[in-house]
Amino acid sequence: MVTITLSRPFKILSAVSIFICVIFLLHHSRESGDNNTTFQHVTSNDVRLQNQHKINRVIAHLRTKYVANRTPYEDAPPLMILYSCNKLPCGTWVQRLKDITSAFFLGVSLDGTAYAVDMTAPIRMDWFFEIDPAGSAMTTDQAHHYLQLHGVSKTSVAVDGSLDNASLASKDLKAVYQKEGARIVQAQKLGDWHQISKNPVLFKTLKGYDLQTLTEQEWFVVARRFLFAKPSEWFRQVLEPYRSIMGGRVGPPRSLSLNDPDTRLTQEERTLYRIGVHITDPSQAHCLAKYADQVCKKQAGERKCYLFVSAGNADAMQAMRQAVGDKVTIRTVDSTYEYQDLDKPFSGSEDDAKVFYARVIMDWTILTTMDYLIGADDFIETAAWVAQVPLDRDAEEECQAATD
Numbered sequence: 253m254v255t256i257t258l259s260r261p262f263k264i265l266s267a268v269s270i271f272i273c274v275i276f277l278l279h280h281s282r283e284s285g286d287n288n289t290t291f292q293h294v295t296s297n298d299v300r301l302q303n304q305h306k307i308n309r310v311i312a313h314l315r316t317k318y319v320a321n322r323t324p325y326e327d328a329p330p331l332m333i334l335y336s337c338n339k340l341p342c343g344t345w346v347q348r349l350k351d352i353t354s355a356f357f358l359g360v361s362l363d364g365t366a367y368a369v370d371m372t373a374p375i376r377m378d379w380f381f382e383i384d385p386a387g388s389a390m391t392t393d394q395a396h397h398y399l400q401l402h403g404v405s406k407t408s409v410a411v412d413g414s415l416d417n418a419s420l421a422s423k424d425l426k427a428v429y430q431k432e433g434a435r436i437v438q439a440q441k442l443g444d445w446h447q448i449s450k451n452p453v454l455f456k457t458l459k460g461y462d463l464q465t466l467t468e469q470e471w472f473v474v475a476r477r478f479l480f481a482k483p484s485e486w487f488r489q490v491l492e493p494y495r496s497i498m499g500g501r502v503g504p505p506r507s508l509s510l511n512d513p514d515t516r517l518t519q520e521e522r523t524l525y526r527i528g529v530h531i532t533d534p535s536q537a538h539c540l541a542k543y544a545d546q547v548c549k550k551q552a553g554e555r556k557c558y559l560f561v562s563a564g565n566a567d568a569m570q571a572m573r574q575a576v577g578d579k580v581t582i583r584t585v586d587s588t589y590e591y592q593d594l595d596k597p598f599s600g601s602e603d604d605a606k607v608f609y610a611r612v613i614m615d616w617t618i619l620t621t622m623d624y625l626i627g628a629d630d631f632i633e634t635a636a637w638v639a640q641v642p643l644d645r646d647a648e649e650e651c652q653a654a655t656d
Contacts, residue, residue, distance in 0.1 A: 304640065307470050308508040308509075308510070310463055311474055311478075318461070330364055331430075331434070332390070332395075332435065333437050334367075334399075335439060336438040337371040337440055340595065342371070343595060345631075346616070349472075351440060352369055352475070353475040354445040357445045358454075361451075361454040362426045366389075368392065369479060370399075374597060377479070377480065380480075380487045381482060384477070384481060384482040389479060410432060410438070411438045412437050412438070412439050416442075417444055420443045420454075422451060445472070472634065483502060491503075493586075496520055497621075500521060525551060525555040528619045529625070529626040531627075533652075534567045539650065543647040561573070561576075561584050562584075562585075562616075563591065585614050590607075590608050592612065593609075593612050594612065619639070620635045624644070625641060625642070627644075627645070
C-alpha cells in the first residue's frame, strides 16, 4: 500500500481553502434569509424561465413555419376555421378562451388552413387584444368578408357542432371537410385542445412545431400569446393605472429571447410580491384573507406584499376588503367598472359595451401577472397557466368547507 504524506505548506493551503468555502456558504445562506425565501424565489424563477424558454421555442416555430394566409379577397382560403360567437349564449370569458384555444390548434393542425376569432356577441375580441404578430391569424373583419363572399353557398360554409373530445382525438377532419366541400368551418363549443395530441393524423403537423414537448396548460399559453396577450391601444390605456401591480408591464415583452433586456425582471418584479385571489362567495372572505396574509408572511421575504382581489360581485369584493383590513395592502380594479361576465346581454354603443364588460377581462389579465394565486375555479386556474406561478387550490377548498 502506498502512503501519501502531505507537506506542511500543502496542509495549510488545504485548511485555508476549506475555511474560505465555509465562509462563502455561510454568507450565501445569510443572503438567502433565515427562511431561505430568496433562495426559493431564485429556484422557482429558474424553473419558470426554463418553462418559458420551452414555450417560446414553440411560439418561434409557429411564427416561422405556420404560413400566414395571403388569400386575396376575391377567393376564400382553401379551408378556414372560425371560432364563431355572433349570438348569445357563448359562455363566460374563460369558457370562450378555452374554445378559442381549441379552435386555434385545430386550424394549425390542418396544414394550409387559415384561422380567425369571429366574436361579436356581446363584444369583439379585437376591442381588447391584437393578433400578435399581425397576420398570424385573420381578423374578425376578414372572417366576415369571406363569410359574406361564400355564404350564399350552403355547402361552402359548415357549422360544425360535433367537435367534442372524441372527434378531436380520432377523426381525419380535413378529409371530412374536403368531402363535404366546406371552405369555411364555424365552431363554438369544442372539446379539449389537447385531445388533438391523440389524433394520429392531426398531430403530425403539430409535431413540426414541437408541441409534443408542452403540457396541456402550456398549449393554452401558446395560443394566448398569439390571440389574447397583446392589449389593443384602448385596452392598454385602461390597464395603464395598474402597471405597478402587473409587475411593471402592460402586455408581454416584444422579444421571445430571455436574454433580451425587455424580458428581464422589472423593478416591480424584484421589489413587490403580488398575490392574486378570485372570490365569488362573500362567506369565504375571512378565510381567504387569513390565508393570503399567511402566504405574504411566508413567501414575500424582503419584498413588499400586495393582494390583488378579483371578485364575481360587489358583495364579495366588499366582504374581502373588510376581512383583509390593514393586514395586507390590497389592490382592485376601479369600482366604476361593472361586475359582468360575457354571458350577460347588453344593449348599447360600442364604447359603452367596452366599459360594461371591461372588469372581467381586466381582472383576468391582471391575475396572469401575479407571483402567487389562490383559488380553484377555471377563472384563476387559466390565469395561473399563463403566469406559470403556484396556484393554491387548497385554500379555497378549505374555505369552502369551513362555510358549509
